[in-house]
Amino acid sequence: DQQVKQNSPSLSVQEGRISILNCDYTNSMFDYFLWYKKYPAEGPTFLISISSIKDKNEDGRFTVFLNKSAKHLSLHIVPSQPGDSAVYFCAPPPTGNTGKLIFGQGTTLQVKP
Amino acid sequence: DGGITQSPKYLFRKEGQNVTLSCEQNLNHDAMYWYRQDPGQGLRLIYYSQIVNDFQKGDIAEGYSVSREKKESFPLTVTSAQKNPTAFYLCASSSRVRTGVLSLHFGNGTRLTVT
Numbered sequence: 001d002q003q004v005k006q007n008s009p010s011l012s013v014q015e016g017r018i019s020i021l022n023c024d025y026t027n028s029m030f031d032y033f034l035w036y037k038k039y040p041a042e043g044p045t046f047l048i049s050i051s052s053i054k055d056k057n058e059d060g061r062f063t064v065f066l067n068k069s070a071k072h073l074s075l076h077i078v079p080s081q082p083g084d085s086a087v088y089f090c091a092p093p094p095t096g097n098t099g100k101l102i103f104g105q106g107t108t109l110q111v112k113p
Numbered sequence: 114d115g116g117i118t119q120s121p122k123y124l125f126r127k128e129g130q131n132v133t134l135s136c137e138q139n140l141n142h143d144a145m146y147w148y149r150q151d152p153g154q155g156l157r158l159i160y161y162s163q164i165v166n167d168f169q170k171g172d173i174a175e176g177y178s179v180s181r182e183k184k185e186s187f188p189l190t191v192t193s194a195q196k197n198p199t200a201f202y203l204c205a206s207s208s209r210v211r212t213g214v215l216s217l218h219f220g221n222g223t224r225l226t227v228t
Binding site for chain 1: 220
């Protein structure tokens with residue numbers, strides 16, 4: 001049972017333009033969502049989160065939008081920079097008290113100079 | 114500096130041999146995790162441990178084993194029963210920040226190649 005789905009395995013944008021990465025989820029009871037960024041041969045690093053009581057959270061060039069009715073969240077990067085080229089994962093919190101943390105399949109973003 | 118250390122960075126083994134991947138953290142985190150990354154498959158959870166001397170299977174635990182004898186350490190053994198062991202393995206630990214959000218910290222991974 002895939003709790004989150006990132007249906008676009010890859011995305012390519014021009015430097016300076018907007019990058020939009022999408023994530024769909026199934027459980028409407030999630031309290032928050034996390035986005036992680038991963039460079040090749042490195043571990044992922046936390047990027048930004050959004051609480052389920054909000055519909056937007058902004059941190060510099062990164063903004064995450066949450067559409068609860070559609071069970072959809074998106075990460076916007078504006079303006080995109082070549083250093084943003086990485087794999088981006090969305091993740092819901094663990095369900096119940098299991099501590100089991102599951103990630104989406106990831107979207108590989110390439111920002112072209 | 115606090116962090117998670119995975120060693121070695123690259124590991125090569127012959128098919129049929131067991132191999133143990135090391136993961137050490139000095140962040141004083143209770144929970145630790147093992148994931149593997151394969152091209153096009155994202156991060157898949159192998160095992161996780163919420164506390165010392167306790168661990169649970171993730172989604173792809175077959176062919177793997179773990180132990181959690183110390184808070185700081187969560188080694189992963191890839192056994193000969195694992196059918197496709199060649200992958201990039203990531204260890205992580207977690208804590209809850211004040212807002213209750215679970216924050217995951219990752220090591221830099223071990224690339225295991227089995228031939």
